[in-house]
Amino acid sequence: MKARILVLSHSYIMKSYRKKFTLIGQLTAHLPEFQIRVITPNQWVENLQKLTFEPTTETNCHEIPLPVIFSGYASRFVYQEGLASHFRDFQPDIIHLEEEAWSLNALQTLLLQRWFCPHSKLIFRTSLSVEISQRFGSIPKWIEKQVFKRTDMAFPLSQNAVQILANRGYTGPSTVFPNGVDVSLFRPLDNMTTTEQQSVAFLKRSLNLNGYFVIGYVGRLLHMKGIDILFRSVKSIAGNSLIQFKILLLGRGKYKPELEKLAKNLGIENNLMWIDAVPPEAVPKYINCMDTLVLPSRTTPNWVEFFGRVLIEAMSCGVPVIGSDSGEIPKVIGTAGLVFPEEKTEILAQHLKVIYQDQSLRQQLIQRGLERVHQFTWETIADNTFRTYANLLSE
Numbered sequence: 001m002k003a004r005i006l007v008l009s010h011s012y013i014m015k016s017y018r019k020k021f022t023l024i025g026q027l028t029a030h031l032p033e034f035q036i037r038v039i040t041p042n043q044w045v046e047n048l049q050k051l052t053f054e055p056t057t058e059t060n061c062h063e064i065p066l067p068v069i070f071s072g073y074a075s076r077f078v079y080q081e082g083l084a085s086h087f088r089d090f091q092p093d094i095i096h097l098e099e100e101a102w103s104l105n106a107l108q109t110l111l112l113q114r115w116f117c118p119h120s121k122l123i124f125r126t127s128l129s130v131e132i133s134q135r136f137g138s139i140p141k142w143i144e145k146q147v148f149k150r151t152d153m154a155f156p157l158s159q160n161a162v163q164i165l166a167n168r169g170y171t172g173p174s175t176v177f178p179n180g181v182d183v184s185l186f187r188p189l190d191n192m193t194t195t196e197q198q199s200v201a202f203l204k205r206s207l208n209l210n211g212y213f214v215i216g217y218v219g220r221l222l223h224m225k226g227i228d229i230l231f232r233s234v235k236s237i238a239g240n241s242l243i244q245f246k247i248l249l250l251g252r253g254k255y256k257p258e259l260e261k262l263a264k265n266l267g268i269e270n271n272l273m274w275i276d277a278v279p280p281e282a283v284p285k286y287i288n289c290m291d292t293l294v295l296p297s298r299t300t301p302n303w304v305e306f307f308g309r310v311l312i313e314a315m316s317c318g319v320p321v322i323g324s325d326s327g328e329i330p331k332v333i334g335t336a337g338l339v340f341p342e343e344k345t346e347i348l349a350q351h352l353k354v355i356y357q358d359q360s361l362r363q364q365l366i367q368r369g370l371e372r373v374h375q376f377t378w379e380t381i382a383d384n385t386f387r388t389y390a391n392l393l394s395e
Contacts, residue, residue, distance in 0.1 A: 005096060006092035007036065008096070036061040037090055040063070075102065087117050091117050095117075110146055124154055125154075153173055155176075157177065181309070188366075192288075208246075215294060218293065219310055225253075225298075232345045234247065248275065293310065295311055295321070295329060296322075304327035308323060312332065316373045324343075326342055
């Protein structure tokens with residue numbers, strides 16, 4: 001197969017998001033005329049952390065970091081220099097844009113395609129989960145409309161996003177591509193090496209979590225993430241001397257001061273363990289310190305939980321999950337965890353008690369989670385992406 005694939009992705013700067021293209025590179029390693037070139041920012045701000053691109057040690061992809069303007073703003077950033085030559089000289093057969101169709105980078109991509117490689121196929125990816133009002137007037141709508149006209153395939157994150165695209169006027173083909181999980185990184189404790197198990201045990205001791213029922217949360221500390229709902233739910237557990245628990249919170253965000261105040265008012269401040277954001281490769285160790293992971297998100301007028309990747313990461317680690325019914329959470333969990341109606345603190349409290357008390361159910365949820373996660377592995381997603389490339393090229 002002869003093909004040149006040009007990928008543009010700001011998320012690629014994070015190593016945890018590269019697995020898909022690394023695996024596609026492996027699938028095409030025996031095809032010398034199949035070339036993958038990935039453009040990504042040389043620096044990016046994500047979750048208040050400044051990231052600098054670090055090359056992948058082993059990949060069949062040609063990685064090219066370029067400077068950007070408006071780093072950290074996914075809908076507004078553009079590549080400052082050096083991008084045009086990759087359209088003009090590389091002459092891609094497929095342009096795979098891992099950005100929203102209304103973004104300025106989408107417009108930049110569309111213009112360069114028209115000027116230098118008008119016959120290339122175009123793919124865009126969307127994480128839309130709820131209808132939102134676009135900022136900056138009519139410009140994003142106009143960009144989106146132009147991208148829709150030129151697109152050969154859309155990669156929506158969920159089936160709900162397919163419908164949203166249709167509502168916004170997209171009539172082209174689409175294939176659902178969820179977020180993936182790196183099962184070589186996110187593994188159950190039993191599947192780790194002795195050294196890795198000792199590292200998790202040391203971490204658990206250092207955090208003073210031994211002997212406690214550990215309720216975990218991983219993500220940004222924001223109001224819509226519903227962490228206050230979790231705090232209010234465990235208030236009833238706090239009065240139960242039979243359940244000695246800790247809440248392990250991994251993440252950062254502007255809502256933390258309010259959460260600390262709420263925890264003090266509820267009298268559970270001594271049950272909390274706050275951990276600032278850690279590198280993605282360290283997250284599995286923390287998840288393996290948990291007895292259950294909770295994603296208590298709440299829907300707002302401009303936001304809904306569009307996937308909940310931490311749920312499949314926990315499943316992959318053999319940790320039972322609980323989530324609210326916001327957005328895609330119930331579809332991600334399926335029968336592999338417990339779901340509660342948004343804001344219903346008493347039902348969340350019951351779910352926590354059940355997972356603590358019913359070891360049979362706990363083991364069932366763990367096993368279902370390990371089976372379900374196969375639908376979301378990067379291996380499965382990479383294989384499906386490669387098949388989509390092949391189908392577009394055959395046209």
